[in-house]
Amino acid sequence: MQKKIFSTSTTVIDNISLGDQYFKLKVKVSKKCFLQASPGQFAHVLCSQEIVSRKNRVFNDYYELKNYVRPNIDKLLESQLLLRRPFCIHDAYVEEINGKSVCVFEFLIRTKRKGTAMLSKLSAGDHLDILAPIGQPFDYKKSVKCDKNVIVVAGGMGVAPVVFLCRKLIENDKYPEIFFGFEEDFSLNAGHTMKTDLNRISKGLTITSNNLHEKWCKKGFVTDELEKHLKKMGADELLNTVIYSCGPHLMLKRLKQIAEQYGVDCEISMEERMACGIGACAVCVCKSSEGLGYKKVCVDGPVFNSKEITFE
Amino acid sequence: MKLATPLVAASGTFGFAEDFERIERFSNDDIGAITLKSISMKPRAGNPPPRIVETPAGIINSVGLANPGIVAFKERIVDDLKKYHTAFIANIVGFTVKEYGEVAREFDDIDVVDALEVNISCPNVKKGGISFGTDPKQSFKVIDTVRKSTDKLVIAKLTPNVTDITQIAKACIDAGADMISLINTVNAMVIDIETKRPVLHNNKGGLSGPAIKPIAVYLVNCVYNYVKDNKLDIPIIGMGGVLTYEDVLEFMIAGASAVSIGTGSFYDPFIYKNINNKLYEYLGKNKINDINKLVGSVCLNK
Numbered sequence: 001m002q003k004k005i006f007s008t009s010t011t012v013i014d015n016i017s018l019g020d021q022y023f024k025l026k027v028k029v030s031k032k033c034f035l036q037a038s039p040g041q042f043a044h045v046l047c048s049q050e051i052v053s054r055k056n057r058v059f060n061d062y063y064e065l066k067n068y069v070r071p072n073i074d075k076l077l078e079s080q081l082l083l084r085r086p087f088c089i090h091d092a093y094v095e096e097i098n099g100k101s102v103c104v105f106e107f108l109i110r111t112k113r114k115g116t117a118m119l120s121k122l123s124a125g126d127h128l129d130i131l132a133p134i135g136q137p138f139d140y141k142k143s144v145k146c147d148k149n150v151i152v153v154a155g156g157m158g159v160a161p162v163v164f165l166c167r168k169l170i171e172n173d174k175y176p177e178i179f180f181g182f183e184e185d186f187s188l189n190a191g192h193t194m195k196t197d198l199n200r201i202s203k204g205l206t207i208t209s210n211n212l213h214e215k216w217c218k219k220g221f222v223t224d225e226l227e228k229h230l231k232k233m234g235a236d237e238l239l240n241t242v243i244y245s246c247g248p249h250l251m252l253k254r255l256k257q258i259a260e261q262y263g264v265d266c267e268i269s270m271e272e273r274m275a276c277g278i279g280a281c282a283v284c285v286c287k288s289s290e291g292l293g294y295k296k297v298c299v300d301g302p303v304f305n306s307k308e309i310t311f312e
Numbered sequence: 313m314k315l316a317t318p319l320v321a322a323s324g325t326f327g328f329a330e331d332f333e334r335i336e337r338f339s340n341d342d343i344g345a346i347t348l349k350s351i352s353m354k355p356r357a358g359n360p361p362p363r364i365v366e367t368p369a370g371i372i373n374s375v376g377l378a379n380p381g382i383v384a385f386k387e388r389i390v391d392d393l394k395k396y397h398t399a400f401i402a403n404i405v406g407f408t409v410k411e412y413g414e415v416a417r418e419f420d421d422i423d424v425v426d427a428l429e430v431n432i433s434c435p436n437v438k439k440g441g442i443s444f445g446t447d448p449k450q451s452f453k454v455i456d457t458v459r460k461s462t463d464k465l466v467i468a469k470l471t472p473n474v475t476d477i478t479q480i481a482k483a484c485i486d487a488g489a490d491m492i493s494l495i496n497t498v499n500a501m502v503i504d505i506e507t508k509r510p511v512l513h514n515n516k517g518g519l520s521g522p523a524i525k526p527i528a529v530y531l532v533n534c535v536y537n538y539v540k541d542n543k544l545d546i547p548i549i550g551m552g553g554v555l556t557y558e559d560v561l562e563f564m565i566a567g568a569s570a571v572s573i574g575t576g577s578f579y580d581p582f583i584y585k586n587i588n589n590k591l592y593e594y595l596g597k598n599k600i601n602d603i604n605k606l607v608g609s610v611c612l613n614k
Contacts, residue, residue, distance in 0.1 A: 005335045007581055081366065082576075082579050084579070273364045275373070282363075282375050285361050
């Protein structure tokens, strides 16, 4: 059963640009909200409230967004963005700020359209209204208890929940093997930053890309590298391994096939367009492997065992 | 039907009343009445995703009446409703006229449900739903069948996707509807210009949110005028894009006795409580002792 979701106004501590359209939003959250958060869970973030209070500033900034200059956009922007945007908790930790212990959530965000453009303009001191933490987390406690080998597979922005997950694993002396793949949607700068971050928290890191020709990058798909890795493992070892994953549908679809083929336990984090974020409206669904039904990504997920869902 | 507040949760935006309770400090009891998600005889999976797209001041959804069916509703959900101190309206849907009557009869032994809202206006399924709500003869048949199948209050939920809504309202009232609720969502579509495909898997969906509020206010007023001109005692539940207490007042002045909120609760889960507090403040400030006095108080220009 899902624990209580907190509806809370957080304060932005920092907005760290990772180059291009990527940024990390660091916010201060209440202790009870912090204590309840588990890796894989998300926050449902209100994007429009800052528009109301600082309308003109956002209008001007919005004009500067690359490739998004349109006539009469002012009129369009007078309307509020109704829907919250779901972002998984990228990291959660306690930090000393001015001699005080502060509970921090980090969100890794890529500016895509209006909502994320608004969030990219936030700076220290701004308020951010969130509902959090929501959803079923990665069951990392199981791999700690049963002393499993942990493999983490992330594709593109699917790297977002990995940092928090690894933090929790490392707290329990578990260093995962990480496979991270990215395509043109993930820039070189952001890729570099992620490489440094992921190196710190893994016992082995493999990075793949099909379009980046860097020394630290293998050409190809992340799932192919994973398969090579699994091939080298014995049957007992496979049985004692768990994969945690987040990324685009196509990658997860292939991953599910591989996991089933090698008999490896696999948890995947799904993404879908969301409205209420708390289970009421039933718009964010993915296909269930049982019967003809769907599962709600927000409260039945976002993390599912790969056996629970099917891909079309 | 007496409500503690004029605010109602709109069908399809509130699940089966368990979801918002997941939020700390949220209480279903702060809402005047809760309209449950549409229930059909058989379970329905609903449409494939994507089921939602955001538009300026609105959202378009295409859920497609996903629900566990009446049997599972009775087994798994009804008992949970009993712990709340608010009124419940069940929203029922059928795919034949007969089926509407069958679903309605299933509620005979469910005391926690006070009224049945008959969905003749869902735009997101190929058969049933809206096809009954766009033709006065079909609307009459459905409401007539439900009326004869239940002793509970019958509410007809109307679609705005018609030429003359008073014709549909008249048919429903003639067939014995106790109340009218309107509006359901407005037919709408968004196309991705890169892929040249509609964003929603179902191609089209229903638009809700502030974008449709003026349409809703007008149609509520149309139905209210019909009811008033014919000296009928048919309360109206108005809805469409309510975000603020001013919106609620506008609907009431147009002729609504109660006002539903849906899309707005995705923005602010505490919208019911917040608007309610503001309404009390407004009534106090303007020395209005009964909010019902506002209903239909619009003075149309001559």
